[in-house]
Amino acid sequence: MKGNTIARVAASAVALTVLATGCASERGGSAAVPGATGDGGATAAADSGAKEMFGTLESPCGKGDAKGATDQGVTDTTITIGYGDDRGFPKAPGLSKEMGDAVSTMIKWCNAQGGINGRQIKGNQYDAAYMQAATVMQKACKQDFMLVGQGFAMDESAEQYRVGCNLPTVAGFTVGPNAAMGPMKFESVPYPVDYFNVAPLRLAAKQFPDFAAGMDLITSTSPAVMAGSKKIESALKSIDVTPKKCGVQLNAEGDPSYVPFAEKFKSCGVKALWTSKSPDPAAFSLLESLDRVGAHPTLVFEATWYSSAVAKWNTQGVGDNIHAGLIFQPFENADKVPAVKKYLDLVNADGGKVALLGMQATSAFLLWATAARDCGSDLTRQCMVNKLSQVHEWTGGGLHAPTDPGGNKPATCTLMVKLTGSTYKQVAPANVGEFECGDDNLLKTDPSTWGTKLDEDRVATTFLTPNVIKPQV
Incomplete structure (x- = not known):
C-alpha cells in the first residue's frame, strides 16, 4: 500500500x-x-x-x-x-x-x-x-x-x-x-x-457489500494522488470492482468549501469511499462536509489513516466510519x-x-x-x-x-482496523493478530506506472554499472 x-x-x-x-x-x-x-x-x-x-x-x-x-x-x-x-x-x-x-x-x-x-x-x-x-x-x-x-x-x-x-x-x-x-x-x-498487494481492497470488498457496487475514489489534482489513484483503479479492476466516477476531484492547494464535493458524492449515490490521499486539513474538511450533508459512506482508506493525528481530530465521531488496511500489527x-x-x-x-x-x-x-x-x-x-x-x-x-525481501516482493496479506472516537481496533480478520492472506493478492502492475526501466532481474537500469555487487549462488 x-x-x-x-x-x-x-x-x-x-x-x-x-x-x-x-x-x-x-x-x-x-x-x-x-x-x-x-x-x-x-x-x-x-x-x-x-x-x-x-x-x-x-x-x-x-x-x-x-x-x-x-x-x-x-x-x-x-x-x-x-x-x-x-x-x-x-x-x-x-x-x-x-x-x-x-x-x-x-x-x-x-x-x-x-x-x-x-x-x-x-x-x-x-x-x-x-x-x-x-x-x-x-x-x-x-x-x-x-x-x-x-x-x-x-x-x-x-x-x-x-x-x-x-x-x-x-x-x-x-x-x-x-x-x-x-x-x-x-x-x-x-x-x-512492478507488484502490488491487492489484499486490502479485496478484504474491503469482502467486508462491505456496498464497496463493490457503490464505491468511488477521493482524488486530487496532486500528481501524487492521481498516480496513486490510477494504480488503485487498476487493482480494483482485478477484483471486479468499478468506481462510480462521480467526478469529484479536490484541489491540491485547497478549496474554499468542501460542501459541494460532499453533495456531489451524495447525489451520486456513493456507499463507500477509498483514497490514496493522506490525512490533512482538506481531507478532514471533506469528511466533515459529508457528515454535514447527511452522507455517511463507509470509508476504507490507506494505512496513513491509522494515525494519532486522525484519532485526535475525531473528537466528534465524524471519522467513526474510517477503516484502514495494514500489513503491520497495530499497537x-x-x-x-x-x-x-x-x-x-x-x-x-x-x-x-x-x-x-x-x-x-x-x-x-x-x-x-x-x-x-x-x-x-x-x-x-x-x-x-x-x-x-x-x-x-x-x-x-x-x-x-x-x-x-530477497525477491523484492510485497506482502500478500492485510488486516483491517476501525476508528471509533480516538481508538483503533482490529475488525478483520475477527481473531486479533491474524492477517488475511492469499497468493492471488500479488498483482502485476502496468509498466507505464513504474517510473523506471527494469532488466531481466527486475533491477532498475538507470544507474546500473557492471561493477555492482550481485548475489552469488
Whole structure:
C-alpha cells in the first residue's frame, strides 16, 4: 500500500504525503511501559544464558569471536553502519524521526548482548532534512559498511551515489522507483514498482457489500494522488470492482468549501469511499462536509489513516466510519503480539518516538543483523548481498505480515482496523493478530506506472554499472 508511485511522479512536491502510505502510518504510542529497561532486558538475558527473543525471532545478536577487517566499516571489534531520517526538515520538524530512533535503540539492544558475533555496532546517524539525501549518501559512501533502516524522502536523488560506491542497504523504506528497484537494495517490507498487494481492497470488498457496487475514489489534482489513484483503479479492476466516477476531484492547494464535493458524492449515490490521499486539513474538511450533508459512506482508506493525528481530530465521531488496511500489527494488538510489545518496550524506555515506520525500521535492522550474524567472520558486502537475497519469508519476529525481501516482493496479506472516537481496533480478520492472506493478492502492475526501466532481474537500469555487487549462488 505504500505510495512509492507518488514520489516517482512528483517527489519534490509530495514526499510528506508519501512517507507512510501503506508502509506504515504515524500512529504510535507514547506511554512508557512499566519495568522496561533501556536494553529490553538483553543484559539480564545474556548474563543468565537465556536466549534473547524479539517476538518469534531469536536474537541475531550476541557474543562471539569474529575477526578481521573484512570490508569498509568492519574491524576486528566493530561494524559501522549508517542510518537516519529527515527529522531536520524545517517544514515538518521531526519528519520520520521514529525511524532513526528505532535503529539507535536497536543498536544499543544488540550491543548489550555482545554485538554481532562479538563485534560492537557503531552507528552514523544522518539527517537528510528532506533535501540533503544526496549529500548524506556521499558521506555514507566514505565510511559505512551498509545503510540500515533509513528512510529518506528524496532517496531518488541519492541513488546514483549509492550505486556508484557499491553501498548495499537494508532500507527502512524507499520512495523513488530507482531506489525501490535498485541493485544491492533490500527491504524488510518491500514495495516494488512492478507488484502490488491487492489484499486490502479485496478484504474491503469482502467486508462491505456496498464497496463493490457503490464505491468511488477521493482524488486530487496532486500528481501524487492521481498516480496513486490510477494504480488503485487498476487493482480494483482485478477484483471486479468499478468506481462510480462521480467526478469529484479536490484541489491540491485547497478549496474554499468542501460542501459541494460532499453533495456531489451524495447525489451520486456513493456507499463507500477509498483514497490514496493522506490525512490533512482538506481531507478532514471533506469528511466533515459529508457528515454535514447527511452522507455517511463507509470509508476504507490507506494505512496513513491509522494515525494519532486522525484519532485526535475525531473528537466528534465524524471519522467513526474510517477503516484502514495494514500489513503491520497495530499497537493496540501489543498484548497479543510479543514483537509489538518488545518494540514499544525498547523504544519507549529509550525515550524515542514510536510509530509504524519505527517498527518498519526495526524490522529492517533485524533483517540486516540476521544476515550479518550468518556471515560470521567473513563479514563482507558480498556475503551480505548473498545472504539477504536468500531470505524469502520475513516478519520481523511478528511485527508484520510475511514478505519476500530477497525477491523484492510485497506482502500478500492485510488486516483491517476501525476508528471509533480516538481508538483503533482490529475488525478483520475477527481473531486479533491474524492477517488475511492469499497468493492471488500479488498483482502485476502496468509498466507505464513504474517510473523506471527494469532488466531481466527486475533491477532498475538507470544507474546500473557492471561493477555492482550481485548475489552469488
